[in-house]
Amino acid sequence: MEFSRRTQRIRISGIRRVFEAAGEDAINLGLGQPDFDTPEHVKEAAVDAIEDGRAAGYTSNVGIDALREEVAEYVGFDASPENVLVTSGASEGLHVAVQAFVDPGDEVLVPDPGFVSYDALTKVADAEPVPVELADDLRLEPEAVKEAVTDDTAAFFVNSPANPTGAVQTEDDARAFAEIADDYGATLISDEVYDRFVYDGEHVSPANFGENVVTVNAASKTLAATGWRLGYVVAPTEAVDEMVKVHQYAQACANASAQHGVAETLNDERTDEEVKRMSDEFEARRDLVLERLDEMGVDCPTPRGAFYAFPRVPDGFVEECIDRDVIVVPGDAFGDAGEGHARISYANSRENLREALDVMEKVVAELR
Numbered sequence: 183m184e185f186s187r188r189t190q191r192i193r194i195s196g197i198r199r200v201f202e203a204a205g206e207d208a209i210n211l212g213l214g215q216p217d218f219d220t221p222e223h224v225k226e227a228a229v230d231a232i233e234d235g236r237a238a239g240y241t242s243n244v245g246i247d248a249l250r251e252e253v254a255e256y257v258g259f260d261a262s263p264e265n266v267l268v269t270s271g272a273s274e275g276l277h278v279a280v281q282a283f284v285d286p287g288d289e290v291l292v293p294d295p296g297f298v299s300y301d302a303l304t305k306v307a308d309a310e311p312v313p314v315e316l317a318d319d320l321r322l323e324p325e326a327v328k329e330a331v332t333d334d335t336a337a338f339f340v341n342s343p344a345n346p347t348g349a350v351q352t353e354d355d356a357r358a359f360a361e362i363a364d365d366y367g368a369t370l371i372s373d374e375v376y377d378r379f380v381y382d383g384e385h386v387s388p389a390n391f392g393e394n395v396v397t398v399n400a401a402s403k404t405l406a407a408t409g410w411r412l413g414y415v416v417a418p419t420e421a422v423d424e425m426v427k428v429h430q431y432a433q434a435c436a437n438a439s440a441q442h443g444v445a446e447t448l449n450d451e452r453t454d455e456e457v458k459r460m461s462d463e464f465e466a467r468r469d470l471v472l473e474r475l476d477e478m479g480v481d482c483p484t485p486r487g488a489f490y491a492f493p494r495v496p497d498g499f500v501e502e503c504i505d506r507d508v509i510v511v512p513g514d515a516f517g518d519a520g521e522g523h524a525r526i527s528y529a530n531s532r533e534n535l536r537e538a539l540d541v542m543e544k545v546v547a548e549l550r
């Protein structure tokens with residue numbers, strides 16, 4: 183068979199390859215999803231929709247009205263239901279955004295290190311990813327984005343709170359990114375899937391400050407429902423009209439039961455309580471991880487959100503951890519500038535984290 187240049191340009195993510203290398207009893211700190219179950223009332227709302235027949239058929243391509251209304255209310259910036267396209271997870275949201283705004287040969291700025299999809303989706307669009315290195319505190323500097331913008335830049339990604347770093351951009355950053363998008367005519371694709379997991383500071387959407395922004399989010403992390411495949415994109419209506427064309431032919435519609443379940447619970451008080459419970463637990467684990475890394479003398483810029491720490495580690499650290507059944511992901515799986523770091527996901531129990539940190543302590547002592 184002869185495959186397209188497009189698929190040959192991308193590879194299965196380095197994260198998967200790390201998992202495959204690990205033993206069965208390993209403590210997995212490579213996971214990119216909450217280690218909690220979806221809240222009961224959210225599950226019940228989806229099951230009810232299946233049982234009473236509301237989830238049997240296709241929904242409209244853009245998503246059910248009730249969910250579009252709830253999302254418009256949820257996002258915290260000025261949006262109406264017509265600005266919302268419901269997708270199969272944030273992953274598809276990122277894909278349709280790139281497809282709608284990026285032509286072959288265009289440049290797309292991606293944070294380096296950054297979430298693995300940005301580089302790959304750019305290549306799938308036959309465009310050129312341009313890495314933008316992060317600052318020492320692992321934030322993406324608006325100045326660095328400005329310097330990287332050229333006449334060929336079609337779009338740039340911002341991800342706050344960020345995977346793999348846990349960095350949270352400030353309100354000033356959000357404003358500056360929106361202004362760059364307006365000034366340079368480059369679409370800002372703002373990936374906000376970790377918006378509810380912020381431990382210091384607060385989450386501010388760039389869409390508060392400009393028109394040229396596509397906001398991507400999902401129920402995946404917020405509702406501990408990565409398997410539901412339910413995400414959404416919020417953008418000006420003419421952008422929704424373009425993106426829905428790709429979505430229609432690739433996906434038809436997002437999962438109907440998930441749409442109903444999320445529509446009925448996204449802005450619910452019980453949901454807020456459950457999300458806070460998860461967020462408080464993540465924060466306690468973050469503190470635990472930071473304290474232990476500090477005791478080991480491992481430098482780790484404070485992750486202020488998401489559920490990842492991204493310390494600077496000695497050479498050989500990741501391999502030694504994996505050999506001793508603790509899975510962490512090498513920083514360079516997220517871009518060349520991630521080299522010398524490891525991503526530690528603390529979406530795992532405190533007990534497992536303590537055990538894994540004991541192993542890391544020995545590894546660090548031996549490698550020094």
Ligand SMILES: Cc1ncc(COP(=O)(O)O)c(C=O)c1O
Nearest residue numbers: 214271272273297345375400402
């Ligand atoms: C930054 C970021 N964006 C998007 C996604 C994909 O989310 P979804 O499961 O909703 O497709 C992930 C998943 O790990 C992520 O970390």
